[in-house]
Amino acid sequence: MNVEIEARPRVRAGRAGLRGDAVRFAIFAALLLAAPLWLPLVGSYTDLGTRVLIYALAAMGLNILLGFTGGLSFGHAAYFGLGAYGTGLMLRYVGPNMWLAVLAGVLLGGIAASLLGPLVMKKRGIYFAMITIAFGQMFYFIAVRWNNFTGGEDGLTGFQREPLAFPGGAIHLTSVPFYYFVLSFFAIGAFVLWWVLNSPLGHAMVGARENARRLEFLGVRVELLTWIAFAISGFVTALAGSMSALLNNFTSPLDLYWELSGYFVIICVLGGMRNFWGPFVGAAIYVFMQDYASSLTKNWLSVIGLMFILVVLFFPRGLLGMLARRRSG
Amino acid sequence: MELLLFGAFNGLIVGFFYALMALGLSLILGLNNVINFAHGGFMALGGYLAFTLVPFVGFWGALVLAPFGAAALGLIAERGLIRPLYGRDPLYSLLLTFGLALILEDMTRTIWGPQGLPFSIPDFLDHPLSNVYFFLTGYRLLVVIVAAVATLGLFAVLRFTRLGVCIRAGNADLETVASLGVNIYFLRAANFALGILLAGLAGILAGGQLGLTPTMGSSLIMPSFVAIIVGGAGSLIGSLLGGLIIGVAAGVVTMYAPAASEVVIYLIMALVLLIRPRGLLGQEGLFE
Amino acid sequence: MNIITRKIGRRSVLGGAAAVAAGSLVYPARGTFAASESPVKFGMVDPQTGTYAALGASEITGAKLALDEINKAGGVMGRPVELLVEDSAADPGLAVTKARKLVGSDKVNFLMGSVSSAVSLSLSQAAEELKTLYLDTGGHTDQVTGTECRWTTFRTCSTTWMLTAGNFKTLFDKFGKDWYFLTPDYAYGHSLQKDYATQLAKAGGKVLGNALSPLGTTDFSSYLIKIRAAKPNVLVNLTAGNDLVNSMKQAVQFGMDKDMTIAGALIELEDLAALPKEARLGWWVMEWYWDQPNQPHVADFVATYKTMSGGKVPSGRSWFGYASTHALALAANKAKALDTLSVVKALEGLVLPPEVALQPNEPFYRAADHQMIANEFPGYVLSNGAYPNLFHVADIVPGKTIALSPEAAGCKMTFPT
Numbered sequence A: 001m002n003v004e005i006e007a008r009p010r011v012r013a014g015r016a017g018l019r020g021d022a023v024r025f026a027i028f029a030a031l032l033l034a035a036p037l038w039l040p041l042v043g044s045y046t047d048l049g050t051r052v053l054i055y056a057l058a059a060m061g062l063n064i065l066l067g068f069t070g071g072l073s074f075g076h077a078a079y080f081g082l083g084a085y086g087t088g089l090m091l092r093y094v095g096p097n098m099w100l101a102v103l104a105g106v107l108l109g110g111i112a113a114s115l116l117g118p119l120v121m122k123k124r125g126i127y128f129a130m131i132t133i134a135f136g137q138m139f140y141f142i143a144v145r146w147n148n149f150t151g152g153e154d155g156l157t158g159f160q161r162e163p164l165a166f167p168g169g170a171i172h173l174t175s176v177p178f179y180y181f182v183l184s185f186f187a188i189g190a191f192v193l194w195w196v197l198n199s200p201l202g203h204a205m206v207g208a209r210e211n212a213r214r215l216e217f218l219g220v221r222v223e224l225l226t227w228i229a230f231a232i233s234g235f236v237t238a239l240a241g242s243m244s245a246l247l248n249n250f251t252s253p254l255d256l257y258w259e260l261s262g263y264f265v266i267i268c269v270l271g272g273m274r275n276f277w278g279p280f281v282g283a284a285i286y287v288f289m290q291d292y293a294s295s296l297t298k299n300w301l302s303v304i305g306l307m308f309i310l311v312v313l314f315f316p317r318g319l320l321g322m323l324a325r326r327r328s329g
Numbered sequence B: 001m002e003l004l005l006f007g008a009f010n011g012l013i014v015g016f017f018y019a020l021m022a023l024g025l026s027l028i029l030g031l032n033n034v035i036n037f038a039h040g041g042f043m044a045l046g047g048y049l050a051f052t053l054v055p056f057v058g059f060w061g062a063l064v065l066a067p068f069g070a071a072a073l074g075l076i077a078e079r080g081l082i083r084p085l086y087g088r089d090p091l092y093s094l095l096l097t098f099g100l101a102l103i104l105e106d107m108t109r110t111i112w113g114p115q116g117l118p119f120s121i122p123d124f125l126d127h128p129l130s131n132v133y134f135f136l137t138g139y140r141l142l143v144v145i146v147a148a149v150a151t152l153g154l155f156a157v158l159r160f161t162r163l164g165v166c167i168r169a170g171n172a173d174l175e176t177v178a179s180l181g182v183n184i185y186f187l188r189a190a191n192f193a194l195g196i197l198l199a200g201l202a203g204i205l206a207g208g209q210l211g212l213t214p215t216m217g218s219s220l221i222m223p224s225f226v227a228i229i230v231g232g233a234g235s236l237i238g239s240l241l242g243g244l245i246i247g248v249a250a251g252v253v254t255m256y257a258p259a260a261s262e263v264v265i266y267l268i269m270a271l272v273l274l275i276r277p278r279g280l281l282g283q284e285g286l287f288e
Numbered sequence C: 001m002n003i004i005t006r007k008i009g010r011r012s013v014l015g016g017a018a019a020v021a022a023g024s025l026v027y028p029a030r031g032t033f034a035a036s037e038s039p040v041k042f043g044m045v046d047p048q049t050g051t052y053a054a055l056g057a058s059e060i061t062g063a064k065l066a067l068d069e070i071n072k073a074g075g076v077m078g079r080p081v082e083l084l085v086e087d088s089a090a091d092p093g094l095a096v097t098k099a100r101k102l103v104g105s106d107k108v109n110f111l112m113g114s115v116s117s118a119v120s121l122s123l124s125q126a127a128e129e130l131k132t133l134y135l136d137t138g139g140h141t142d143q144v145t146g147t148e149c150r151w152t153t154f155r156t157c158s159t160t161w162m163l164t165a166g167n168f169k170t171l172f173d174k175f176g177k178d179w180y181f182l183t184p185d186y187a188y189g190h191s192l193q194k195d196y197a198t199q200l201a202k203a204g205g206k207v208l209g210n211a212l213s214p215l216g217t218t219d220f221s222s223y224l225i226k227i228r229a230a231k232p233n234v235l236v237n238l239t240a241g242n243d244l245v246n247s248m249k250q251a252v253q254f255g256m257d258k259d260m261t262i263a264g265a266l267i268e269l270e271d272l273a274a275l276p277k278e279a280r281l282g283w284w285v286m287e288w289y290w291d292q293p294n295q296p297h298v299a300d301f302v303a304t305y306k307t308m309s310g311g312k313v314p315s316g317r318s319w320f321g322y323a324s325t326h327a328l329a330l331a332a333n334k335a336k337a338l339d340t341l342s343v344v345k346a347l348e349g350l351v352l353p354p355e356v357a358l359q360p361n362e363p364f365y366r367a368a369d370h371q372m373i374a375n376e377f378p379g380y381v382l383s384n385g386a387y388p389n390l391f392h393v394a395d396i397v398p399g400k401t402i403a404l405s406p407e408a409a410g411c412k413m414t415f416p417t
Helices: A018-033 A046-066 A077-094 A098-120 A125-145 A175-197 A200-210 A212-217 A222-248 A258-271 A278-296 A300-314 A318-328 B002-032 B039-085 B090-112 B138-160 B162-172 B174-179 B184-209 B216-231 B236-256 B263-275 C015-026 C053-072 C092-104 C117-129 C160-175 C187-203 C221-230 C241-253 C269-274 C298-309 C316-335 C340-347
Strands: A164-166 A169-171 C040-046 C081-087 C110-113 C133-136 C153-155 C178-184 C206-213 C234-237 C261-266 C283-286 C375-381 C391-393
Touching (some): A046 A175, A046 A278, A046 C092, A077 A098, A125 B090, A125 B216, A175 A200, A175 A222, A200 A222, A212 A222, A222 C092, A258 A318, A258 B090, A278 A300, A278 C081, A278 C092, B002 B039, B002 B162, B002 B216, B039 B184, B090 B216, B138 B184, B174 B184, B184 B216, B216 B236, B216 B263, B236 C221, C040 C053, C040 C092, C053 C269, C092 C110, C092 C117, C110 C117, C110 C316, C133 C316, C160 C187, C160 C234, C160 C283, C160 C375, C178 C187, C178 C221, C206 C221, C234 C241, C241 C261, C316 C340
Parallel strands (some): C040 C081, C040 C110, C133 C153, C234 C261, C261 C283
Antiparallel strands (some): A164 A169
């Protein structure tokens, strides 16, 4: 029973606004590319921009399931965390190859999601949410208890961003080069998502969100769609987790905790679940707000909580959803 | 062997406490259709209110009065925050209670301070009842009794009072109940308040054996969810059973492999969700 | 007077105006400073929310008190000192992000902080990367000045070895040699248990068992059942914070204090205050105690602290924040410079003056591993005590006599060339 319905995901530009969309996208891309230049000018810092990219990628991965297929996953931090642990463990125990480390993280999170998919795909609504929470917590407790391997409660240390080895020389990933490193992966992840959502598969997913029963009657296996969406979102969110481990040179069970899952969901809703770039907008708002509020006051948790409540009560379509509505009429 | 028996017995006692926590949550899940992430926050609030009242009305007075204080706040939350979300995607009520949980924790810390508060229980309850079963203290027996009485009391309310009948009917078919002339706004508010009353009660009892801190709610809420899912949403005896099962499971496993004591709870939950999604005693199709 | 430790609105163009207005609130005792002097900034990363919020609050209050005194005395090299506090929420990842922000964006000169050992370790690693001095106020795990020592990291609080050595002999001689450990399952707990076990083995005692409890355990009954079955002389409770409060309450409710002595390493005044009367017992170690009648300056410190904290007496945590802040200022003034290497060199070997040390035996930062060598205050909890008289200090053990040598601790420090 979805009250807020937008008939089409705003993934592809409508006929009239194609040029407008291209211009907007170009501006957006330019801002992203030049971020290390203008962020310090407004009193921010490059690392914060990197964090926005990471959270945005994680939320966009979640959104393919949440906003576009209708799967209420409250346990996505599990795949984020698995991506982070996969990368950290690879760097710590195997070797300093960054590409292998990222791959390890993506595979760990993605495969976990793919394996869990069949168990989850039959459920909907609240039960879907609860089972995702349950699995998320399972991974959390495994990471916490398997002390010797994962570092347990204290987190996984002993690894760091290694220089990227290229034939011509090595690039040391300090703040600014690392930002572009993450931006590249963000672009890849976003492109994959965009491509999926614009394919027939993607349209079917949206159909599953709107009216699963009708889609079943048409012969489409909704469960299978949910599974695929779940798996893809797991891979993308794991990629974000991998980046996060490299940003902090550290990961801990908190990256797997259900609270983080909740933050990912609110980010999707905040920016607009039905919009492709909605989660990015939500991530930007959330990361900046959390950074600002936690420096300003001890009561920043209340500020975040209040934001949750205000968004849910008054802005359920999210920022981009509101803007789209206003434009269309 | 003795360790196993002790572990199981002890787990049973702990299970009653989980059951008490799960009861209120189950009630709210049933009629209000809300996964109340803020349940832990209301629990902590109950404990803190009791601590504040003890100098005036003593432990027993606080045990009776503080839950009503929590329930009053629950009513306000229901009226202002949750009511607008009925009929919407369950996603929104989840997010709302999540945000509310953050606020409750923060406000508790702001009002009473981050420092844990020394909540004392009556002296005569404070020691073991038997030398062999030394883990059965007077206080823990009280918890068991309160949990059992609460379950029976709730059962009686639902079976024999008008409010209870309306709640049960509402669980089955809210629309019909509304068209029969029952004020469902009042019904849902009352149901929510009842659930929060139980949360506050659980919180006070928890304060007696744990430290009273602003974060105590968040560590207690997950086992409650598991208890409901295992026992079956929509069934109060189910929640009791669910609580007992996970209590015993955790208690026994801790004896032999403490590292696995939490995972085993979630494993049981996952198993139940896969094999019998409605829970052991739950109603079919409640959340499809 | 309430000191605002964070300037508001420095992040937006519009906020600039607010910052100018707010900036005037940040510096107390303005009279001694020239209007054009830019401040020296100390960045503090400590938990203000989460389980360690109470401990973090004490550290922060102690630091603010020191800040007042430093600025009244002329600041650092004639410049006012500002304290910027960020919430770590005991999340090491978040703490590192905040540290990077403090150094990269707010341009602090030095970093300090942390209650959680895990946060201290990750801050230590990040600070070396950022080439900034980091003073670990309250993270105890041995590695910070041991196997993972770094040239940029110093520590004010004790190592876990010093904590255990502080009361080992007392417990062993007085109560018996069969010990059972209740250990919280993370680095700090493992550290303490290993250190006690090493000393126990050397003295001929026996470890009957080691119950590892997950952090955040609410119900200790299963562990307590196992412990009672083993019949030890001493139950060594190594849990901290909420876990300590929970386990003590439950142990006493089970009557276990009648069958064995309950003791442990560190106990904090904040945890003691959270225990109900009936659960206040045991033999423990504190790193600093407020009630030192024969020690000059302590009474003044306590009185001033009480005005800032709304009546609470300073705890060991308060002293960590206080001494660390003063140490940074003293070192910077001694070096007459603010660059990391100079201040590091000045802090090595620095002896705290009596009005900062607030304890006997001249505490100092050891040069080889940057670890503070102060005192331990072993004692027992007063069962009839009322706040603030909750603990009786049985002895003051000089750190020099019990600390491991830097080599034994495993510290191999390398300086940049």
